[in-house]
Ligand SMILES: Nc1ncnc2c1ncn2[C@@H]1O[C@H](COP(=O)(O)OP(=O)(O)OP(=O)(O)O)[C@@H](O)[C@H]1O
């Protein structure tokens with residue numbers, strides 16, 4: 001036996017550690033807490049894996065919801081810019097309302113050419129008035145069935161449409177009023193159609209078949225617009241309204257786009273309402289049988305929808321948090337129970353309550369943060385998958401990532417707190433006697 | 436100067452249906468630098484008393500002053516610091532951390548006083564070396580014999596160089612030679628002005644202590660020179676044992 005370890009006179013010992021030592025002690029204890037937490041998790045892999053899986057699935061769900069939401073918001077903002085801020089849309093439906101009034105709007109008469117005529121004749125404010133209606137149809141080159149494009153958005157409208165929307169002509173000309181009057185077979189095609197049918201040639205003057213029966217001749221092409229809501233805006237064919245109604249049914253309702261002069265949107269709206277009420281012979285006690293929509297109405301509706309997803313996201317988040325939290329609490333309670341004697345030993349050797357608390361909080365935070373990080377990785381993967389596979393756009397918001405990790409760590413701390421406190425407040429002797 | 440002052444200490448365990456009086460009116464004063472053995476039959480309250488002296492448990496009634504400070508007035512954190520900085524405790528049942536190696540067990544108390552990893556290792560190795568376990572440092576308690584575990588527990592109590600060493604049956608699992616060595620170590624520490632309180636069943640060891648206290652049913656019934664108190668059982672021990680005790684005392688005096 002050597003005596004080296006005891007060579008210092010022992011009886012003279014400091015009573016207090018001093019500030020510097022206390023800082024060192026904190027880091028020594030923190031390190032020990034992290035090591036112990038890791039050991040604890042590693043020695044119960046299955047138990048930890050189950051809880052971590054639970055947390056990560058929850059976080060993933062929430063993250064996916066929020067990512068899809070932020071993706072939709074971004075794409076919607078882009079989309080909305082394509083509707084002019086001064087343009088009003090007269091429609092049977094009120095845009096952006098929920099299902100409550102569905103029957104009321106459903107039973108209204110459709111907006112027809114009579115309404116359009118009335119507006120053209122009597123409204124003084126509008127800069128442009130463009131009726132339009134649309135459908136989807138198969139478009140192809142006559143005699144080359146294999147090149148058919150399905151689900152092409154076919155629009156029937158008049159010359160004024162170019163002023164009301166944000167479409168730009170690339171080549172040739174747009175549909176003219178004369179085309180509408182005469183019901184000609186002129187048509188203007190979007191960039192996707194141009195690419196598909198006339199990659200290497202001049203589209204102007206070429207014939208296309210639209211739907212089962214109609215034929216048209218290309219007179220112009222539109223500039224490319226890109227995607228919105230994950231769908232191409234360029235898979236489109238525009239034809240004269242009269243020709244459209246002849247081919248696809250004359251009972252179809254219209255949307256009349258009315259461009260108001262800048263700053264006179266309200267006046268224009270009032271005028272539209274009075275002109276249409278007159279022409280529809282509505283008595284003073286009767287409600288409007290049409291709606292005048294604006295893009296901000298869509299925004300409202302969109303925001304309502306977003307609020308609904310938000311609420312769903314938050315609810316799912318809360319439920320997830322509770323389920324995950326209970327899982328964490330359970331792990332911790334078992335861990336505290338298993339380590340009761342160990343806690344007693346540590347306390348006997350000079351660990352303070354804070355030290356014990358820290359050790360178990362570390363364990364809770366570690367489990368939660370690993371689950372959270374995994375959940376975010378899965379969620380980001382899920383969002384990317386949704387973006388690729390479905391028309392719904394999804395974007396990875398860095399705030400969501402950071403929030404997810406920090407949030408789950410905080411969750412761990414909150415639900416770990418109670419078990420950690422019970423550990424910290426164990427009576428040293430009782431803990432030592434625990435079998 | 437009195438290091439430990441126990442006045443009218445009572446400890447009653449409340450088991451709901453019954454109350455177990457483990458200590459009944461203990462009066463005891465131990466000065467700095469004393470080496471005191473506590474003897475008594477199983478269940479006489481020795482461990483209970485040690486837990487109170489070691490600031491691990493609080494008495495049901497009575498006052499305990501450690502270096503003049505009333506322990507009941509110390510906060511929980513202060514008590515933890517006292518346990519860490521001033522007291523080394525060898526538990527009757529070792530109380531080693533099952534998942535940690537011998538070395539990690541001995542390092543543990545040093546963590547709670549902010550000793551660096553390197554120094555912790557060196558000091559723990561020194562302490563294990565001291566108790567003759569230099570070749571068992573990486574073993575877990577389950578991989579050690581009873582006596583080896585006991586020595587790890589002793590090393591852990593010594594590693595912090597406590598001014599007050601409390602050892603509850605530290606030689607219970609040791610063969611007489613190793614036991615002698617350990618007690619020799621305690622005598623060394625005592626020689627360096629440290630205070631030692633030792634619970635033991637072995638009259639031989641008690642007899643070697645300058646002072647011994649005998650507990651019966653939670654009461655101090657004898658307090659005096661180790662040889663005398665240990666010989667309280669002389670009739671039961673037989674002549675041969677008494678002769679041994681006297682020889683042991685002679686050895687102590689020679690030191
Ligand atoms: N936690 C407890 N709850 C109830 N009774 C207890 C508790 N601890 C000790 N006792 C009782 O207190 C009395 C004294 O116990 P203690 O452990 O102090 O004896 P001891 O002198 O150390 O005995 P031994 O020599 O066997 O270790 C015993 O009768 C015991 O049953």
Ligand SMILES: [Mg+2]
Nearest residue numbers: 481482483527
């Ligand atoms: Mg005992």
